[in-house]
Amino acid sequence: xxxxxxxxxxxxxxTDFQKLVxxxxxxxxxxxxxxxxxxxxxxxxxKAYRAVGNALAANPLPVVIPCHRVIKSNGSVGSYSRxxxxxxxxxxxxxxxxxxxxxx
DNA sequence: CCCGATTCCCCGC
DNA sequence: GCGGGGAATCGGG
Numbered sequence: 001x002x003x004x005x006x007x008x009x010x011x012x013x014x015t016d017f018q019k020l021v022x023x024x025x026x027x028x029x030x031x032x033x034x035x036x037x038x039x040x041x042x043x044x045x046x047k048a049y050r051a052v053g054n055a056l057a058a059n060p061l062p063v064v065i066p067c068h069r070v071i072k073s074n075g076s077v078g079s080y081s082r083x084x085x086x087x088x089x090x091x092x093x094x095x096x097x098x099x100x101x102x103x104x
Numbered sequence: 105c106c107c108g109a110t111t112c113c114c115c116g117c
Numbered sequence: 118g119c120g121g122g123g124a125a126t127c128g129g130g
Contacts, residue, residue, distance in 0.1 A: 015128080015129075017127085017128060017129090018128090018129090035110090035111095036109075036110055036111085037110075037111070040110090040127090045126095045127070045128095047111090047125085047126050047127070048126075048127045048128075049110045049111060049126080049127085050108065050109090050110050050111085050125095050126060050127060050128080051108090051110095051126085051127040051128045051129085052109085052110085052127090052128095053108070053109040053110060054107095054108060054109075054127080054128060054129070055109095055128080055129095056109060057108075057109055058129085067109080070109080071109095072109090072110065072111085073110080073111065073112095074111090077109090078109055078110075079108095079109040079110095080109065081109080086109090089109095
């Protein structure tokens with residue numbers, strides 16, 4: 001479970017906050033998406049939405065952590081690993097979960 | 105010290 | 118009611 005992820009992240013040299021965010025992200029239910037704020041709230045820092053994005057940006061396990069499932073509060077995908085990646089992320093979400101996206 | 109995958113509030117029309 | 122801009126906030130290098 002997520003516990004496995006935390007142990008894995010530990011060897012990546014990440015901090016507690018990083019691991020916390022990544023684990024919370026990996027815990028996102030299938031067929032659904034979570035907002036940065038939701039993740040921040042989940043880890044106990046509802047105001048750390050920005051830090052949450054930072055943690056996801058350092059996500060060393062993109063195969064275990066569906067960072068593409070994490071979007072903005074207004075329904076937009078926000079950004080991704082690199083510029084323009086948002087389009088791929090949106091496409092991925094539509095193909096994987098078809099969640100409540102904004103619609104481009 | 106500065107920046108970053110964000111969010112919310114206020115103002116104007 | 119809608120759109121745009123600025124400030125606030127948290128952590129990491």
